[in-house]
Amino acid sequence: MADPRWLTDIELERALRELGPRYPYPPTPNLAAAVRRRIVARPMAPVRRLALWRDPRRLALAAAVVLVLAGAAALINPTTRDAIAHFFHVPGVIVSRVSPVPSLSPVTPLNLGRRTTMADAQSAVSFTIAVPSSLGTPDAIYVDTEVPGGEVALAYAPRPGIPLVKQTELGVLITEFRGDLVPGFLTKEAGPSTTLEETSVNGDPGWWVAGEPHLVITRIGDTDYPVTLRMAANTLIWEHGGVTYRIESGLSRADAFRIAAGLP
Amino acid sequence: MEGRPLDELALVERARTGDVNAYEALVQQYQQLAYRVAYQVTRDAADAEDAAQEAFVNAYYALGRFRPGAPFKPWLCRIVANEAHNRRMAAYRRTALADRAQRAQASGEAAPSPEAAAEADEFRATLVETLGRLRDDDRLILSYRLFFDFSEADMAQALKVPKGTVKSRLSRALTRLRAALPADFQLASGGTVDG
Numbered sequence: 525m526a527d528p529r530w531l532t533d534i535e536l537e538r539a540l541r542e543l544g545p546r547y548p549y550p551p552t553p554n555l556a557a558a559v560r561r562r563i564v565a566r567p568m569a570p571v572r573r574l575a576l577w578r579d580p581r582r583l584a585l586a587a588a589v590v591l592v593l594a595g596a597a598a599l600i601n602p603t604t605r606d607a608i609a610h611f612f613h614v615p616g617v618i619v620s621r622v623s624p625v626p627s628l629s630p631v632t633p634l635n636l637g638r639r640t641t642m643a644d645a646q647s648a649v650s651f652t653i654a655v656p657s658s659l660g661t662p663d664a665i666y667v668d669t670e671v672p673g674g675e676v677a678l679a680y681a682p683r684p685g686i687p688l689v690k691q692t693e694l695g696v697l698i699t700e701f702r703g704d705l706v707p708g709f710l711t712k713e714a715g716p717s718t719t720l721e722e723t724s725v726n727g728d729p730g731w732w733v734a735g736e737p738h739l740v741i742t743r744i745g746d747t748d749y750p751v752t753l754r755m756a757a758n759t760l761i762w763e764h765g766g767v768t769y770r771i772e773s774g775l776s777r778a779d780a781f782r783i784a785a786g787l788p
Numbered sequence: 789m790e791g792r793p794l795d796e797l798a799l800v801e802r803a804r805t806g807d808v809n810a811y812e813a814l815v816q817q818y819q820q821l822a823y824r825v826a827y828q829v830t831r832d833a834a835d836a837e838d839a840a841q842e843a844f845v846n847a848y849y850a851l852g853r854f855r856p857g858a859p860f861k862p863w864l865c866r867i868v869a870n871e872a873h874n875r876r877m878a879a880y881r882r883t884a885l886a887d888r889a890q891r892a893q894a895s896g897e898a899a900p901s902p903e904a905a906a907e908a909d910e911f912r913a914t915l916v917e918t919l920g921r922l923r924d925d926d927r928l929i930l931s932y933r934l935f936f937d938f939s940e941a942d943m944a945q946a947l948k949v950p951k952g953t954v955k956s957r958l959s960r961a962l963t964r965l966r967a968a969l970p971a972d973f974q975l976a977s978g979g980t981v982d983g
Contacts, residue, residue: 531969533962537934543915544935550833552823556815559844560808568806568849635870741853753846753870 614761616703616768618711619720619731634692635742635752636677636699637668649674651702651767656786659696671709671744673702687774689757691737696773696783703768706744710768712759714738723760725769725784730762732777764788800860804851811851815844818861821936822868828931829872829924839872846871862938862945869928869946876924911973918968926961933958 531539645667646653653676655662662678682688682695689695701709714720717736724730737755760780761770769787771780796817802810822843826836847867854863919927925947932938932946943958944951 531966531973533959536962536966539911539915540930540934543912546912547824547935548916549824549827550836552820553837555819555823555837555841555844556812558841559815559848560812562841562845563811563848564808568851741850753850753867 614703614730614763614768615766616701616706616709616763617731617761618708619733620711620713621716621720634677634697634754635668636666636679637670637675638666640665640667645674645676649676649700649702650705651700651765653678653700654767654769654787656698656771656783658783658786659698662698671701671706673705675699675701689772689774691755691757692772696771696775698772698783698787699770700767702766703763704766709742709744710761710770711741711743712738712756712761713741723762725760725762725781726764726788728762728764730760732758732760732780734758734777760784796860797857800851800854801856803848804854804856811848814860818864819844821861822864824936825865825868825928825931826872826875828927828935829869830876831920832875835875836872839875840868843868843871859942859945862942865932865946866948873924914970914973918965918970918973921968922961922964925957926964929954929958929961930965 640648642653642655642662642665645665648667648669650673655678659678659680663681664679666677666679668675668677676699678698678700679692679694680686680696680698686695689697703709712731712733714733715736715738718733718738719735721732721734722729723732733756735758737757738759740752740754740756740759742752756772757774758777758780759770759772760777760783761768762784763769765788767788769784771783771787773780773783775783796814799810799814799817803814819840822840823836826839826843827833830836830839843864847864850867854860919930922930929943929947932943938946940951940954943954947954947957949957
């Protein structure tokens, strides 16, 4: 009797290589025409940095940054982006206004890492995980150790008073990560119908991004390859003590701030 | 499946400036690979088509963040695989696993029955069926390496893993494939491995 346990890697690889050209794929559809129709309908727009130009002090700072980093290349280089993001006060976060905002399917992978327990998550990250008192124990906890310092995600199912968010299929999603360790980790791109409000959360600088869903991209290190690329709902984001906190939900600004009040 | 690198570099650079014709040429160049990568994840023709199309559109709008001169193929495949994974997860949320498997069998999406195939095909059908039962990431890394002939660097970029871990992940995927094969599996060459 044959036993596949005795097949070597080389034999298996050879078998798979032989299978490759004969693999029963369905015929490849012509995607080019459909893709062309869609991108012609919504022309690409250059990413425009958020205008800080209203504030003369910021203008001076931004001008200094641009001078030091030699002009236009500064807007492309991720390091420079981060310098600008810090200028926006929330470490690890870049916020941009784009038009039009790219369209993505409503539900894309959250890529939150592995599901785990609070104790395990706490041992895997380099900061103290905060749980908002108003929401209580999360329905699920995820930890991603590929993010320097670790990233934890607290997921809450919809419940009375907390609507379902179709982008996450959750009620509330809270993420916490060391924004000071991962510059440029999280990029938010908001279209014209999304509200972008610079705000203060528990005395720390933050953003309220609401209205039309916005694009969120996470990226580790100086790489073009996003970990996450998805549409996000209303989000309150701020930094305290080196940790960046993010609350995503379908809740109003006031309700999001009420949750934030139970966090650092 | 791939054009000359210089052609590709030029096309990507032109597409980055919004040249739709250049991007369409890239889509034509990579649509078979993108569709097949998506199919390896979704195991469903319609979902694979949707995922590949969505990925091409998303990649176009993300070109502003694409590093000039970087290889386009693994960057694209990463977006394709993410989108396909999303479709697969959404499909599983909609339909119970068992129901879905039953539908797949009924609609012919699953591998052909070994009994109905010639002996040479039986070997391939068994491999295809066994691959279908593997984890998505295992099937994807095996496909990248052994079906699509990706370099280790391209695999690392497409899978977003350090280059040094590609070999070990590939080896683990082969180990799990070996464990999932039926006990009477025989190599296509007719060589039976006695155990």
